[in-house]
Amino acid sequence: MIESKKRWRLTTPDEQTVEEIRKELNISSVLAKILVTRGLNTPEAARTFMEMDVSGIHNPYLMKDMDVAVERIRAAIDKQEKIVVYGDYDADGVTSTTVMMTVLQDLGADVSFMIPNRFKHGYGPNTELFQQAYDNGTKLIVTVDNGISGIEQVDFANGLGMDVIISDHHDIGEALPNALAVVHPRHPEGNYPFGELAGVGVAFKMAHALYEEVPDHLIELTAIGTVADLVPLHGENRLFVKEGLAALIDSPSPAIAALCEVAGIKQQDITEETIGFMFGPRINAIGRLQDADPAVQMFLTDDAAEARSLASGLDVLNKERQAIVKQISEEAMQQVEQRYPNGSPRVIVVAQEGWNPGVVGIVASKLTEKFYRPSIVLSLNPETGKAKGSARSIDGFHLYNELAKNRDILPHFGGHPMAAGMTLEAKDVDELRERLNKQAETSLTEEDLLPVVEIDIPLRLDEIDIAAIESMRLLAPYGMGFAKPKFYLEGVKVASIRKIGAAQNHLKMELTQHAASLDAVGFGIGPVGDELTPDVKIDVIGDLQINEWNGRKKPQLMVEDVRTDQWQLFDIRGIRQVSRWSKLIPQENQVYLAFKDETPALFQSFLPQPICMASQLDELPGNKHHLVLLDLPESEEQLAEVLAKLKPKRIYAHFHAKDSQYFEQIPTREQFKWLFAFIKKRGTFDFNKHCDELAKHKGWTRDALFFMLQVFFELGFVTLNNGVTEIAQSPSKKDLSEAPIYKKREQQIALEQKLLYASYKDLKEWFDAKVSAKEEEIWI
Numbered sequence: 001m002i003e004s005k006k007r008w009r010l011t012t013p014d015e016q017t018v019e020e021i022r023k024e025l026n027i028s029s030v031l032a033k034i035l036v037t038r039g040l041n042t043p044e045a046a047r048t049f050m051e052m053d054v055s056g057i058h059n060p061y062l063m064k065d066m067d068v069a070v071e072r073i074r075a076a077i078d079k080q081e082k083i084v085v086y087g088d089y090d091a092d093g094v095t096s097t098t099v100m101m102t103v104l105q106d107l108g109a110d111v112s113f114m115i116p117n118r119f120k121h122g123y124g125p126n127t128e129l130f131q132q133a134y135d136n137g138t139k140l141i142v143t144v145d146n147g148i149s150g151i152e153q154v155d156f157a158n159g160l161g162m163d164v165i166i167s168d169h170h171d172i173g174e175a176l177p178n179a180l181a182v183v184h185p186r187h188p189e190g191n192y193p194f195g196e197l198a199g200v201g202v203a204f205k206m207a208h209a210l211y212e213e214v215p216d217h218l219i220e221l222t223a224i225g226t227v228a229d230l231v232p233l234h235g236e237n238r239l240f241v242k243e244g245l246a247a248l249i250d251s252p253s254p255a256i257a258a259l260c261e262v263a264g265i266k267q268q269d270i271t272e273e274t275i276g277f278m279f280g281p282r283i284n285a286i287g288r289l290q291d292a293d294p295a296v297q298m299f300l301t302d303d304a305a306e307a308r309s310l311a312s313g314l315d316v317l318n319k320e321r322q323a324i325v326k327q328i329s330e331e332a333m334q335q336v337e338q339r340y341p342n343g344s345p346r347v348i349v350v351a352q353e354g355w356n357p358g359v360v361g362i363v364a365s366k367l368t369e370k371f372y373r374p375s376i377v378l379s380l381n382p383e384t385g386k387a388k389g390s391a392r393s394i395d396g397f398h399l400y401n402e403l404a405k406n407r408d409i410l411p412h413f414g415g416h417p418m419a420a421g422m423t424l425e426a427k428d429v430d431e432l433r434e435r436l437n438k439q440a441e442t443s444l445t446e447e448d449l450l451p452v453v454e455i456d457i458p459l460r461l462d463e464i465d466i467a468a469i470e471s472m473r474l475l476a477p478y479g480m481g482f483a484k485p486k487f488y489l490e491g492v493k494v495a496s497i498r499k500i501g502a503a504q505n506h507l508k509m510e511l512t513q514h515a516a517s518l519d520a521v522g523f524g525i526g527p528v529g530d531e532l533t534p535d536v537k538i539d540v541i542g543d544l545q546i547n548e549w550n551g552r553k554k555p556q557l558m559v560e561d562v563r564t565d566q567w568q569l570f571d572i573r574g575i576r577q578v579s580r581w582s583k584l585i586p587q588e589n590q591v592y593l594a595f596k597d598e599t600p601a602l603f604q605s606f607l608p609q610p611i612c613m614a615s616q617l618d619e620l621p622g623n624k625h626h627l628v629l630l631d632l633p634e635s636e637e638q639l640a641e642v643l644a645k646l647k648p649k650r651i652y653a654h655f656h657a658k659d660s661q662y663f664e665q666i667p668t669r670e671q672f673k674w675l676f677a678f679i680k681k682r683g684t685f686d687f688n689k690h691c692d693e694l695a696k697h698k699g700w701t702r703d704a705l706f707f708m709l710q711v712f713f714e715l716g717f718v719t720l721n722n723g724v725t726e727i728a729q730s731p732s733k734k735d736l737s738e739a740p741i742y743k744k745r746e747q748q749i750a751l752e753q754k755l756l757y758a759s760y761k762d763l764k765e766w767f768d769a770k771v772s773a774k775e776e777e778i779w780i
Contacts, residue, residue, distance in 0.1 A: 001625070001649035002531050004563035006451040008541065010488055012458055013037045021046050028468040030459065030544075034475055034485050037456040050474060054216075056239050060209040063202075064190030065181035069165045070209045072140065072180055077109045081139035085113040086125065087296070088145045088199065089287030091280045095225030096144035096167075096203040098299040099218050103207040104142075115292045118358050123421075125150030125157075134160045143167060145199025145225075148184065151177045167202045169231075171416070194235040196481075200225030201240060220247040220256065221299065227272050228280035232481025241272060241477040254304040258311035272477035282311075285318035288358035321359060328355050328363045332377055333370065344371045346440035346449070347397075349433035351378035351387055351426070361390035361419070368392040372451045374399060374440070380426050387429050391420045396448035402439050406432060453561065455486045455541050461516035464555050469544050487544055487557070489513070491537045499526045507559065511540070519547065522559030530584050531568075534760060538564040569764050570652045573756060578606035585652060590626035593642065599631045599656065614638060617645055628652040632755060635747065639755075640770045651767065655756045661745055662752040667704055672736060674698075675708050679718065680727050688723035707741070714739040 013036035022032035024043035032046075040046040060066050076083050083104060087097030097113050104111040114133060116126050125147055133141060140163050147154070147166035154164050154177035164179040169186075176182050183202060186195040197205070204222045207215045223244020226237050233241055248256055248270045260267045263278040286292050298310035335350045348367055355363075360377040367375035374397045378389035393399040398417045403410055409431055413422035424432065478484040492511040500506045505526040511518045520540065522528065532538070540562050547556040572581040592611045594600055600611040611630065627648035632655050633639040643651075678694075679685045685694075687709065695705050709725055712718040715738060717731045736742050754766050 001567060002528070002538065002562055002564045004561050006453045006561050007447070008488075008561070008563075009452060009454050010458065011037050011454075011456040013456075014041070017041050025050070027474075028471050029463050030457070030468040031471050031474065033457050033459070034472070038482065052239055052242060054214055054239065054243055057208070057214055057236060058193055058205075060205040062190075063183055063185060063192045063205060064187035065183050066206070066209050069142075069167070069181040069183050069206060072163060072165060073104070073109075073142065073210060074107075076140045077104070077107050080110050082137045083109050083111040083140045083142060084133045084138045085111060086129070086133075086141050086143045086146060087113060087115045087292075088123070089115050089118050089292040090145075091228035091283040092199045092225040093145040094283055094287070094292055094295045095221045095228075095299070096198075096200040097296050099200055099203040099207055099221050099225075100142060100144050100167075101296070101300060102218060102221075103210050103215065107210060113293075113296060115287075115296065117291050118287060125153035127153050127156045130157045130160070130162070134162055138162060140165070144203045145169065147177065147179070148172055148182070149177075151175060153177075154179050167199070167206055169197050169199050169202050194237075196232050196235060196237060198222075198226045198229040198231045198237065200229070201231075201237060204240065216243075216247070219244045220251050220253070223248065224275050224279055224283075227275040227477070227479055228283065230480045233272075233477055233479040234481050238477065238482065241479070245270060245272060245477060253299070254301060254307035255299045255311065257304065258298065258307040259314075261308065262311045262315040272479055276479070281321075282314040282318045285321040286314055288321055289317055289324075289356070324356050325359050325362050325366070328359065328377070329366045331355075332363055332367060336367070336371065344373055345437050346373060346444050347433070347436040348373050348375040349378070349429065349436065350376070351380050351389070351429045353380045353382055355379040355389075357388050361392070361421070364390050364392040368394060372449060374402075374436070376422075376432075376436075378422075378429060380429075382426075385426050386423055387426045388423045389421070391415070391422065393418045393420075394444075394448070395452060396444050397440060398443075402436060402443070405439060406435055409435075453486060453541065454483070455488045457485045458488045458490065461489065461492060461511065461513040461518050464516075464518055464544065466546060466553050466555060469546050469555055472544075484543065486541055486560070489518075489540050489557070492518075492540060493535055493537050494532050495535075497529055497532055499529045501526065509559075511538075511557070518555060518557055520557040520559050522562070525559060525562070528562055532562075533568045533570060536564055536566055536568055538562055567648070568650045569760075569767055570650060571760050571763070572652055572654050575654070578603060581652070581654070582606060582608075585628060586626050586650075588626075589624055590628065591624040591646065592628045592630055594630045595633045595638065596631050598658070602656065603630055614642060617642060625649040626652070628654065630654050631656045632751060636751065636754070636770065643767075643770060653755070653763065657752065657756055660752060660756065661748045662757055664701070664703065664745075665749065666742070666745055667700075667708055669736065671698075671700070671704075672708055672711070675705075676712065676717065676727075679725055683726070685725045686723060687725060707745070711736060711739040711742050714741055 013033050017036050018029060018032045021035055021043055022029050025046060035046045040049050085097050085100045087093045093115065097115065101111060101113055114129050116122065116129060121129060125143065130141065130153060141157060142165045144167050146168060148168040148170050157164050158178060165181045165183065166177060166179045167183040169184065172184065172186065172188065183206060185192045185197045185202060200222050204215065204218055207218055219240060222240045226240050231237055249268050257267060259279050259282065265274060265278065283295050286295050294310050294313060298307055301307050331352060332350045336344055336348055348371060357379040360379055364375045364377040367377065372394060374391065374393040376389060376391040378387040380387050391399055399420045400415050400417060403413050403420055403422065409428040410422060410424050413420055415421060489511065492513045495510040495512045495517065497507065497509045500508050505524060507522040507525050507529050509520040511520050540559055542557045542559040545556050545558055547554050575581050592607055592609065593614060594611050595614045604611055614633065624646045625648055627646055629651065691702055691705060695702050709718065713720050715734045716728055718725050719728055737746065755763065758766065
């Protein structure tokens with residue numbers, strides 16, 4: 001048995017609906033299953049989803065205050081009033097700023113942009129920057145991906161005589177800023193049909209209204225910001241990303257070419273994963289470490305050399321950011337391991353001076369990923385006495401609500417169920433840690449602390465081919481709200497397995513099911529290779545990809561997790577060095593069992609716990625999942641009783657035999673007959689004097705000769721006196737098999753043949769038979 005490392009949540013689509021959509025749309029069963037499990041369970045809904053295009057973009061004037069914002073911007077352009085686009089320092093804010101700058105420049109505005117510095121100005125509108133804009137003659141401020149919480153700052157701008165237009169998508173508080181216009185897809189007085197836009201999506205809608213047509217040339221920027229900001233990829237967001245990806249592949253933008261160059265990819269290969277894992281981190285990196293202005297300048301420039309220079313700068317900063325994150329992550333994990341040597345707590349809170357507050361959110365994500373616990377990472381400032389940081393959570397622990405219970409020591413915090421930011425007094429960090437862990441004792445169960453993986457596509461191996469995998473791009477983009485499918489293969493057989501990688505920490509397998517086969521690779525799960533036995537049937541989940549090598553394409557499963565409910569037999573017979581197999585035994589729920597009294601002395605010094613004797617079977621606790629059979633039992637029945645008692649899920653068969661009888665065999669009846677006639681003819685035979693001479697003459701071993709004499713003695717055929725053998729007076733007629741020693745050797749040889757020298761397949765069949773005989777399917 002192999003237990004999964006995560007909780008599997010499996011959705012099984014209706015087979016009839018899958019078949020209907022497969023036929024109607026003429027697509028693979030793989031594609032049809034994805035559509036059905038995602039709620040697109042009619043041919044019409046599936047077709048509409050797959051054929052989505054720009055005709056599905058909503059009228060921007062459906063958004064509250066859009067008309068007011070457009071009218072004021074046009075008036076500013078007509079009067080050549082100075083306009084400032086006020087953005088944010090993340091990828092969504094950078095692309096939002098670029099979109100708004102582009103449309104205003106195209107329309108002839110006198111426009112510049114400002115982005116707050118994370119460390120100097122913090123998040124959101126800033127009165128210092130607003131004052132600076134006013135001093136430079138600004139009459140109108142247009143915020144993008146920013147501003148919805150800037151009540152005091154907007155009032156400050158109003159007091160200076162500037163107008164403020166807010167375009168934002170973040171959660172709206174109890175009150176709205178007193179801005180000239182608040183353009184927000186979830187405005188409390190609005191009724192816009194799609195409320196999940198990213199900040200760049202809102203900026204795109206304003207550009208749409210200002211251009212009076214869909215700004216196709218801005219959709220690639222909108223795709224970048226939308227993917228990077230992790231908003232749900234449905235509705236207009238999905239449309240922006242789908243169309244934007246197509247535009248990115250053919251984009252003439254120097255910035256896109258430069259980003260591809262520093263990321264080491266071909267422009268024609270751009271996908272949503274390119275944005276999420278290559279473009280987004282580089283754009284975000286600059287705002288985490290310094291002013292984000294160069295990122296906007298990179299997107300705005302028409303000069304290829306300048307774009308390459310700026311992109312190279314982002315790449316350097318991203319590498320610096322990665323190094324900082326790596327160092328802080330190592331220090332944070334070391335704190336956890338030192339503070340909690342016996343296992344992490346329910347909530348992890350770590351803090352240290354000198355940690356860069358711009359990256360602590362990434363570190364918190366890494367801690368949550370490694371330990372699967374809510375995690376808070378705080379940077380301590382000894383000058384201010386403050387602790388500032390970020391938090392990430394898991395299902396079952398509503399981060400915002402749990403933090404809200406500590407307002408008395410947590411004066412500044414914000415966020416949502418899964419992520420938050422906060423500032424508190426450094427002296428209160430320990431108190432916060434203690435409180436949150438007490439809260440988690442009631443809100444988080446042991447099951448909650450096991451990671452969850454959503455699996456929505458069960459497949460058979462014969463459904464998987466190159467065409468089916470390639471067709472999955474028809475449903476792209478994948479992301480938040482429309483995740484890349486996780487595939488589930490049930491009851492596949494492991495035909496071959498080997499560890500790969502310099503540290504042997506990865507796994508390469510061939511999976512089979514009936515006549516179909518599939519290559520599978522699992523990164524970081526090398527130890528699972530020690531838990532898989534030949535021909536075991538497993539359930540496996542992962543991602544389907546195409547492996548291309550030397551021009552040949554093959555389907556491949558990237559394994560995420562493995563499990564099996566089957567009992568397993570591990571063959572460690574004949575491995576003399578205990579250290580070679582003892583490390584394979586799980587450290588929990590194991591029992592090392594011996595049948596013979598002399599066995600413990602041979603093994604105990606090499607094993608981590610005391611050896612149990614079969615004679616103490618009734619004293620052993622039940623449900624010992626991992627049974628190590630150190631030596632041979634006295635009989636099959638004795639071993640069967642052990643199996644019925646312990647009900648193991650794994651059996652490790654070592655079966656040490658000090659004096660194996662298998663290769664000695666039993667002398668033939670002709671040999672017995674000759675020896676009896678020999679003694680009868682001589683009258684006596686002195687074993688001590690003539691044993692070696694006779695054995696050499698007949699080609700027998702000394703033990704075989706002594707065994708035959710013992711059989712004769714037990715049957716009453718001869719007498720033995722100090723090694724001298726004589727024929728007994730009037731011996732009764734008996735069969736050789738009636739001698740106890742003959743029976744014992746016969747049974748021993750049969751037992752060794754079945755347990756010690758049988759092939760793995762025969763041994764497994766023997767165990768299966770014994771298990772079924774004692775208790776039907778006791779392991780399942």
